[in-house]
Every structure is written in structure tokens, then in C-alpha cells.
Amino acid sequence: MSKREASTIGRNTVSGRQLQDFVERIERVREAKKQLNEDEKLIFAELKAAGFTPARVRDVIKRRAAKPADVEEAEAQLDMYLHALGMATETPLFRSVGQMSVDLAARDEVIAAFKLLVPTEGEIIVKVGAQAVRLYRDKNGEAQAEDVVERPKPASKAASQMPERPKRDVPDVDAAGAKDLGRVAYRENQPITSNPFPWDDKRRSEFDAGWREASGTDGMGPSE
Structure with missing residues (x-):
């Protein structure tokens, strides 16, 4: 406390009554704020009971004030x-x-x-x-x-080439086995073109022969 305050503030003095007025006004404001805070809590309780999320409502209020x-x-x-x-x-x-x-x-x-x-x-x-x-x-x-001007991408060599045909698995059998595979292929309702042997493989003709033998046709269509 300064000397000036000590000499002017006293009980029942003008300065004392003025100070008391300030203090009481602050107390009334704080009491009002306390009551408003209680009212706000009640409102949030009501909105929560109504199915709203209090935290999100606070975000909305904060956003409205920004x-x-x-x-x-x-x-x-x-x-x-x-x-x-x-x-x-x-x-x-x-x-x-x-x-x-x-x-x-x-x-x-x-x-x-x-x-x-x-x-x-x-x-x-x-x-x-x-x-x-x-x-x-x-x-x-x-x-x-x-x-942004996008430059056309040059076509890659891989894209311009025809895709490779998947390689067939060539059975490891002899000529007689190839003929048996032809018979089995017919019985399993597979066409004669299902021949798994390459064109330059001698077993290819044996497969075809077995298929024709089992079907009784030449493989070009239904028998007459």
C-alpha cells in the first residue's frame, strides 16, 4: 500500500466507500457469471438429452464466434x-x-x-x-x-508388341502315352484342339490319332 492510499483510505471515508462500491460491483458481476455458468450447464444437459453432442456444439459456438x-x-x-x-x-x-x-x-x-x-x-x-x-x-x-501442360508419354516397346501366348505344359510321355491322352481328352469332352504338344512334336499326331479313335471321327465335326 502506498503512503497516499494509507492517508486517504479509511473507514467511513469517501475513498473507503468508493472502494467498497467497486468491490461489491465486482462481486455482483462474479455472482451473475456464476449463475450464467450454471444456466449454460443446464442448457448443455438439455441438448445432450435431446441427442446432440456437447463437444460438437461447443465447436459450433467457437466457429460462430470466429x-x-x-x-x-x-x-x-x-x-x-x-x-x-x-x-x-x-x-x-x-x-x-x-x-x-x-x-x-x-x-x-x-x-x-x-x-x-x-x-x-x-x-x-x-x-x-x-x-x-x-x-x-x-x-x-x-x-x-x-x-500445367502434360506432355504425351511415348509408347513403350512392350506396349506396342503383341502379348506372348501362354506356354502350354507339355506332358512327359512317349508316343503311346500321347495317344492315350488323346483318348482321355475326348472322354472328358475336350476338343481335338486341346492337343498339348507343339506342332513340330511327333507326339502331336499321336494325340490326334487317339482322339479320333475314341470319337470315331476325324475331329472336323460330328460323324455322319
Whole structure:
């Protein structure tokens, strides 16, 4: 306490009554705040009983009290952080932009919004409709946007070649065994073209002979 306060504040003095008035006003405000807090608890209890989640309602109230620009920036940062941590394969903002069809005016608005997210060093590639757009910062730190021109990829040799036919498993049997396989093939309702032996393999003709013998035809169609 200063000397001035000690000399002017006393019981039943003007300063004393003024101080008491301040103290009582603060106490009344605190009592009112306490009552309001109790009222708020009752409201949250009612909304919880009605099926609402108090924590989410608090988020809504906090959001309503915030500036729109602050809310947008916070959501964009959260999306980027979740994506960076692998908790989201694609940010919701990127996904929604890629899926929607936008006109020229909306496209400019989307690009303007993404410019706020461009890092100091690096770039962002985003598809606005069907067009990819590169967002970056120039040497003066200003965010810039330009369309990405995708160069056609040269066709690979593998893609231009005909796919190889799968190799057949050639049975390890002699000529008599090949003929038996032909008979079995017919009995199992397999066509004569199911012959597993290569064209230059002598066992191929034995397979065909066995198939024809079992079928009683030449393999070209039903017997007359």
C-alpha cells in the first residue's frame, strides 16, 4: 500500500466507500457469471438429452464466434497436416475440387483460395475441373498460377508388341502315352484342339490319332 492510499483510505471515508462500491460491483458481476455458468450447464444437459453432442456444439459456438477467414485458414491447415501425417490419403479440399465441374468464375475463386496455401518454397499442383494448375511463389514471394501442360508419354516397346501366348505344359510321355491322352481328352469332352504338344512334336499326331479313335471321327465335326 502506498503512503497516499494509507492517508486517504479509511473507514467511513469517501475513498473507503468508493472502494467498497467497486468491490461489491465486482462481486455482483462474479455472482451473475456464476449463475450464467450454471444456466449454460443446464442448457448443455438439455441438448445432450435431446441427442446432440456437447463437444460438437461447443465447436459450433467457437466457429460462430470466429472470423470466416480464420476458420477457412484453420481448416485448410488441418487438412494439410492430416495429409502430411498419412491420416488422409487426399485432403478433402483437393478431392472436392477435383470432382466438381467449375465454370471460369468458380475456377478463379478456387485458385485464389489455393494461393493462400502455397508454401514459401515449393509448389502445389491441383486439378480444377479437368485442367491441372501449378501454384508457386515468384522471387518476390507473390503466389502465381499457371496451367500445367502434360506432355504425351511415348509408347513403350512392350506396349506396342503383341502379348506372348501362354506356354502350354507339355506332358512327359512317349508316343503311346500321347495317344492315350488323346483318348482321355475326348472322354472328358475336350476338343481335338486341346492337343498339348507343339506342332513340330511327333507326339502331336499321336494325340490326334487317339482322339479320333475314341470319337470315331476325324475331329472336323460330328460323324455322319
